[in-house]
Amino acid sequence: VTAATVSGTPSRAELEPRLQRLRDALEEGGLDAALLVSSASVYHLSGTAQNAQLIVPVRGEPLLLVRRDLERARAESALGAVEPLVSLRGLEPALRALALGPGSSIGLELDVLPAADYLRYAALLPDRRLADAMPAVWAARAPKSPWELEHVRAACAQGSAAMHALPGLVRVGMPEADLLSELAYVMRAHGHEGTVRFRGLNSEFWFGQVLAGASAAVPGPTETPLAGPGLSASQGRGPSRRPLAAGDAVVVDVTGLADGYVSDQTRTVFLGEPDARLVSAYETCRAILDACEQLLVPGTPASALYERGLEVATEAGLDAHYMGFGPDRIRFVGHAIGLELNEAPALARGVETPLVEGAVIAVEPKLLFPGLGAVGVENSYVVRAGGPERLTLAGDDPIRVEP
């Protein structure tokens, strides 16, 4: 395997601005270095997803310490220093050689780093301060380069293929889980890589959601507007074996995955004529999306989109149905996407992080009616000073299918 035989290997020129954003944010946070281990972070900053630990000092060159496979990591990564890591004991001398000895502050991915590993670091790296690298990691990830956007566009094309196939696939009597299987099959045929990265413990995820009729309003364990019944209690979320029925609103939320980058898109199918409240609520979702689009410019605090959407929902008398129902409401209306489906910032209450030029943001207004169903629409956008560039290009009228 050489770099030439695999796609998705960023050049050093592509990596450098990412590394510099990380360094700047680390320094601003009072840290001397980051030590990163999640595959998304390691890939983002080194160009390889092999099993490795990436040290990025605020000053000096990054060092990629590879457990396996070293040869592949060397072929794939444009970094200059790619060395073997035989044992975690190798970390201490490596840090010391980078002037990260006792007294230095090392940022870790505390949101996903297992506690056992954290405790191991604490034991192996005496007299370092171990802190949270995630604010810096998200600062490095937020703006996407033209090279990255190409991959997001390829992922969006997979989503479009699914949406294009959708009207021909939907039929009364088909279990909602089977419709998701069909859409997954279509996206795989268009190059979908399978395992969308959803950061965090218990973030099981499979291509997206197909939730029809009352299923769509079933709350669940996830911090997402739609949870769904799932196929069994052991899963507890996602599509079920409930058959699609005439009069269903079918919410279809699919994620593409190309060269590690995701897309996120939702459309609603009207299978026949759903309840008038759902039909009208869909127009409110579009009004929320329109209102949010106005705010997708650099400098907008992420929370502003959630709050603006809530205003529009409230004007329509649907605030109790916005992003969940009643006490189950989720306080966000979207999120950044990239190498992970749930990148920061979330467009959530209290998140004041300003959007940056080049960020890719999914806005997904959804309205839920317990016992009746849900409707929603979602697009992914690039934040631009002149206004957002929309990446998910399928039309956002309801998809009407005769039962």
Add this chain to the structure above:
Amino acid sequence: VTAATVSGTPSRAELEPRLQRLRDALEEGGLDAALLVSSASVYHLSGTAQNAQLIVPVRGEPLLLVRRDLERARAESALGAVEPLVSLRGLEPALRALALGPGSSIGLELDVLPAADYLRYAALLPDRRLADAMPAVWAARAPKSPWELEHVRAACAQGSAAMHALPGLVRVGMPEADLLSELAYVMRAHGHEGTVRFRGLNSEFWFGQVLAGASAAVPGPTETPLAGPGLSASQGRGPSRRPLAAGDAVVVDVTGLADGYVSDQTRTVFLGEPDARLVSAYETCRAILDACEQLLVPGTPASALYERGLEVATEAGLDAHYMGFGPDRIRFVGHAIGLELNEAPALARGVETPLVEGAVIAVEPKLLFPGLGAVGVENSYVVRAGGPERLTLAGDDPIRVEP
């Protein structure tokens, strides 16, 4: 949603022996309670995979504290105490009420609990000793009940369906990734739930592996015998777009998933006539499997299967090819399965844990030849005093397909 509307909800009688094994192992380890959060552990011991924290004291009743969705957790779980958890601050008084106040020892899932959560617990639960619950969790999980085995059998039936369809799907020129898509589609049509749980950071997994010819011997980031090139550097593992070719040995490793329980099975397709070394190595894989089967009885140390397989490989002159090649060899020949694909014990060098009656074990001898390919065979078994019961029933001759 009520318990009646979802499958996979274990009765209290089903849960009780699991809880008792956990309590016994906690006590043996000097712990007063476990506080569990991974969806697999919470589901195993409470019957719901909703977002919750499960406290199991050595003495007294378990308490399930639910973030969301409370109503579903109450409908699904047979536990008596299922209460809301509004904030993590609720944990301290809850523990105190269970006589787990200052001075008590609480076991956590240190292998997957994020460091940030660990630090939060440490701050919110002063004067408790926080220790590792995993030895007790694995002791609780190891023996599968007849009820659990029914679900494993259902998962095996999905794998059998894939293997049955395989000869009709394989064709020269098809990318190996596309063959895995086809097999995934077949398994979904047979009820596969999609997201196989593979415990640990960066354990991205999608249905299994299809690796053909030289691809099969490409090492990668995973602690598994077969890694594969993957579709891009951002994934770095798994099938690639390499087209199947006449003369390929195609290793097909698929996992079923029914009501949360997995199956694991590997077969090798000979697409025409592979290199004689591969054909002969396949017979060595079968000899290893036969030798390991003899050891699948209660009391065998897990490592004994790895070592026995190595002996057989060495007798055949293939020790350098056993479970990887040269320095890339993985020191195991299989693993327990259940609610996660990589349950303990691993059949690995140095793991002296004895197999127990009712454990479900996947044995997967594989032999790798760099530049040429790999072969392998794998079955899942129940450990029984009278000798193992094989769960993956498809014949294990090489599957011969004319190119």
